[in-house]
Amino acid sequence: MARYAMVIDLDRCTGCRACMQACKVENNTPMANFWMYVFRFEEGEYPDTHVWFMPRPCMHCDNAPCAKVCPVGARYKRADGLVATDWDRCIGCRYCEVACPYGVNYFNWKKPSKNYYLDWQDEDVVQVTGGAVPPYRNPDLDAPYGEERRRTAGGGRLKGVIEKCTFCVQRVERGLQPACVENCPLFALHFGDLDDPNSTVSQLLRRKPSFRLLEELGTEPRVYYVGGHPPSTESRQIEEVKARV
Amino acid sequence: MAARVEQLPYGIGRFSIRLYLLLAALLVIVGWGIFAYSRQFVEGLVVTGLRDIGTMGGATWGLYISFDVYFVGVSFAGITMAALIRLFHLEHLRPVSRMAEALTVVALILAAFSVLPDLGQPLRGIVNLFRYARPQSPFFGTFTLVISGYLFASLVYLYLDGRRDAALLAQQPGPLRGFYRLWAAGYRDTPAERARHERVSFWLAIAIVPLLVTAHSTLGFVFGIQAGRPGWFSTLQAPGFVVMAGVSGIGLLLVIAAVMRAVLAEREQLHEGIFRWLGTLLLLLILTYLYFMVVELLTTTYAGHHHEVRISLSLLTGEFAWLFWGAVAALVLAVIVLLLPFLPPGLRARVPATSPRWALVFGVAALVPASLVALQGLNLLTLFSTGAQRLLAWLAVALALLCFLLLLPYLSRNVVAAGATAGILVNVAAIGKRLLIVVPSQTHGTLLPYAEGSYTPTWVEVSIVVGLFALGALLYILFFKVFPVMEVHAAEEGAQ
Numbered sequence: 001m002a003r004y005a006m007v008i009d010l011d012r013c014t015g016c017r018a019c020m021q022a023c024k025v026e027n028n029t030p031m032a033n034f035w036m037y038v039f040r041f042e043e044g045e046y047p048d049t050h051v052w053f054m055p056r057p058c059m060h061c062d063n064a065p066c067a068k069v070c071p072v073g074a075r076y077k078r079a080d081g082l083v084a085t086d087w088d089r090c091i092g093c094r095y096c097e098v099a100c101p102y103g104v105n106y107f108n109w110k111k112p113s114k115n116y117y118l119d120w121q122d123e124d125v126v127q128v129t130g131g132a133v134p135p136y137r138n139p140d141l142d143a144p145y146g147e148e149r150r151r152t153a154g155g156g157r158l159k160g161v162i163e164k165c166t167f168c169v170q171r172v173e174r175g176l177q178p179a180c181v182e183n184c185p186l187f188a189l190h191f192g193d194l195d196d197p198n199s200t201v202s203q204l205l206r207r208k209p210s211f212r213l214l215e216e217l218g219t220e221p222r223v224y225y226v227g228g229h230p231p232s233t234e235s236r237q238i239e240e241v242k243a244r245v
Numbered sequence: 246m247a248a249r250v251e252q253l254p255y256g257i258g259r260f261s262i263r264l265y266l267l268l269a270a271l272l273v274i275v276g277w278g279i280f281a282y283s284r285q286f287v288e289g290l291v292v293t294g295l296r297d298i299g300t301m302g303g304a305t306w307g308l309y310i311s312f313d314v315y316f317v318g319v320s321f322a323g324i325t326m327a328a329l330i331r332l333f334h335l336e337h338l339r340p341v342s343r344m345a346e347a348l349t350v351v352a353l354i355l356a357a358f359s360v361l362p363d364l365g366q367p368l369r370g371i372v373n374l375f376r377y378a379r380p381q382s383p384f385f386g387t388f389t390l391v392i393s394g395y396l397f398a399s400l401v402y403l404y405l406d407g408r409r410d411a412a413l414l415a416q417q418p419g420p421l422r423g424f425y426r427l428w429a430a431g432y433r434d435t436p437a438e439r440a441r442h443e444r445v446s447f448w449l450a451i452a453i454v455p456l457l458v459t460a461h462s463t464l465g466f467v468f469g470i471q472a473g474r475p476g477w478f479s480t481l482q483a484p485g486f487v488v489m490a491g492v493s494g495i496g497l498l499l500v501i502a503a504v505m506r507a508v509l510a511e512r513e514q515l516h517e518g519i520f521r522w523l524g525t526l527l528l529l530l531i532l533t534y535l536y537f538m539v540v541e542l543l544t545t546t547y548a549g550h551h552h553e554v555r556i557s558l559s560l561l562t563g564e565f566a567w568l569f570w571g572a573v574a575a576l577v578l579a580v581i582v583l584l585l586p587f588l589p590p591g592l593r594a595r596v597p598a599t600s601p602r603w604a605l606v607f608g609v610a611a612l613v614p615a616s617l618v619a620l621q622g623l624n625l626l627t628l629f630s631t632g633a634q635r636l637l638a639w640l641a642v643a644l645a646l647l648c649f650l651l652l653l654p655y656l657s658r659n660v661v662a663a664g665a666t667a668g669i670l671v672n673v674a675a676i677g678k679r680l681l682i683v684v685p686s687q688t689h690g691t692l693l694p695y696a697e698g699s700y701t702p703t704w705v706e707v708s709i710v711v712g713l714f715a716l717g718a719l720l721y722i723l724f725f726k727v728f729p730v731m732e733v734h735a736a737e738e739g740a741q
Binding site: 032033034037039041056065068069070071072073074089090091092093094095097098099100101102103104105106107108109110111158159160161162213214217218219231233235236237240241242243244245 | 288289290291295296297298299300301302303305306363364365366367369370373374376377378379381382383384385388467471472473474551687691692693694695696
């Protein structure tokens with residue numbers, strides 16, 4: 001069994017947010033839901049300022065606080081390390097969301113079809129589009145995945161359930177890389193098997209010192225950062241995405 | 246027949262015009278709440294003020310969870326009274342025991358109902374919470390211990406406790422006779438049966454006492470064991486919940502007992518000793534809670550991580566200061582009111598006898614600016630600038646304080662009014678404190694440097710919560726219109 005992990009090279013990230021875009025296209029996430037989010041930070045006082053960028057996917061923690069508190073087992077840890085959300089079982093209590101220290105969970109506040117940036121059924125919109133709706137349902141996302149054969153892929157399936165980054169389980173199980181990794185123009189994101197000593201992630205972690213976010217909480221994240229430092233009280237967020245449903 | 250029905254004690258089965266009007270008003274409010282919920286059911290939780298923590302800058306738990314915690318807290322009253330009366334032989338508290346038990350049952354029903362609108366998939370919730378139950382989740386305790394175990398135990402206790410009265414009432418003909426017979430279920434009030442009942446309720450009371458602590462603690466654990474939420478992660482959370490539950494539960498019981506004393510013909514049975522005793526218990530619980538609060542704030546602001554400090558400062562001086570200091574003020578004022586019976590007699594004799602009329606005038610006058618400010622705060626009505634709104638808020642505070650000061654001499658002579666006033670004050674404080682536990686840790690407690698969030702409830706949430714209160718009042722009134730609120734005395738029966 002593989003032991004999947006992501007390694008993010010902060011030295012390489014330019015904050016272009018292509019990963020956020022790729023994630024949205026691949027996973028059909030509703031408006032204002034950012035399964036992958038890139039912080040843009042500024043530190044220091046003018047003129048001695050330093051700007052840096054930090055992508056934030058789900059950390060897929062080994063000791064996941066969200067999976068612990070789920071009252072129905074809809075959020076669970078897979079044997080290969082992915083933290084999955086079974087949207088067929090989720091009751092929408094949002095306990096995982098308050099338990100998560102990283103803020104990676106997104107709830108479907110309204111019917112997803114009404115929340116794909118435009119209400120495509122709206123009369124005014126139909127006048128322009130002629131009734132055409134972009135392909136917001138990637139067929140790969142409907143299939144069951146993992147040993148458990150549970151429906152855990154993709155976003156925007158149902159109103160009133162929680163969803164979050166899946167590490168693109170529908171791609172990983174086919175031997176592909178997650179969409180954000182695949183689309184990073186600067187190879188800042190890496191994904192692979194920690195048990196394989198020759199995988200990029202293993203090599204990177206051997207070569208460079210690394211850290212994980214909020215390690216002191218004991219959540220044991222599976223996302224490692226190399227070539228930078230964790231955000232501190234000095235890090236001010238610039239250009240935050242203010243999207244609200 | 247009608248004349249005989251009137252002979253039933255405690256106004257059972259007697260519906261005056263005023264009562265009909267009250268019930269109709271309550272029904273309208275419940276209906277409005279159901280309408281609000283139907284909007285949410287169709288549109289999704291987007292109609293609430295809740296949003297995602299993190300990039301969306303919201304709170305994902307809000308009024309619904311706060312009031313769930315509040316209602317579960319209020320349910321503390323019944324079991325406590327039962328335990329106190331049975332285990333410590335506080336027979337003089339017996340007249341309020343059934344009121345307290347009914348309060349427990351109603352409050353737990355409301356608690357269950359206030360979780361339901363919080364769920365994104367309520368229908369799935371009802372099935373999956375049992376089908377896929379996971380004991381590792383703190384919610385498991387809430388659903389098993391609190392909603393099921395606690396509610397079931399309270400119902401059994403209420404049933405057993407009422408069986409003798411049902412048997413006595415079933416002796417009289419009347420439209421409710423069949424109901425009483427069903428409740429009595431063959432009970433005939435022989436000495437042997439009575440002794441067996443005493444034994445059963447004694448052991449049931451003993452069995453329920455650990456439930457009292459564990460059930461209220463599980464709700465504390467829902468918050469207290471989340472390491473990733475500053476402001477929640479604290480050992481004191483569970484004991485704090487138990488004590489605050491006691492404060493709100495006993496407080497509401499005092500209010501209900503005072504109302505019953507005002508409306509029932511048999512008011513003499515609710516003697517002042519009950520109010521004095523419950524008031525002292527409430528006083529001790531409030532002081533314990535205030536102590537917990539100071540300990541916790543001192544720990545987090547002095548030694549805590551900067552995230553903890555941020556939460557504490559948002560309470561002490563920041564966005565939530567009005568609510569925090571309002572709740573603290575309500576608790577302190579309640580302490581002052583409850584200390585009045587301990588005034589030395591010499592001092593008390595010198596307190597001028599005043600009528601509460603002017604105090605009430607100022608109280609009502611305070612409500613006007615307060616509700617205007619509240620409506621503007623909820624974005625339901627925008628009439629004033631921020632400065633004018635702040636001025637109005639201070640005006641309301643000043644009027645309320647004036648009302649309180651004018652009321653003090655009256656309260657020092659009237660222990661019933663004092664108990665009811667303290668009860669209202671602590672329940673306002675309890676609701677405030679519940680909101681302060683739930684909301685700031687989400688909007689101001691993100692460990693990654695997200696922007697600060699905000700949360701304002703919408704009309705849907707407010708309507709559903711108000712509807713729940715109305716439903717509770719409705720259930721409570723209707724229950725005591727078919728069943729005696731206090732024990733029926735055999736002697737009384739004999740006289741008829």
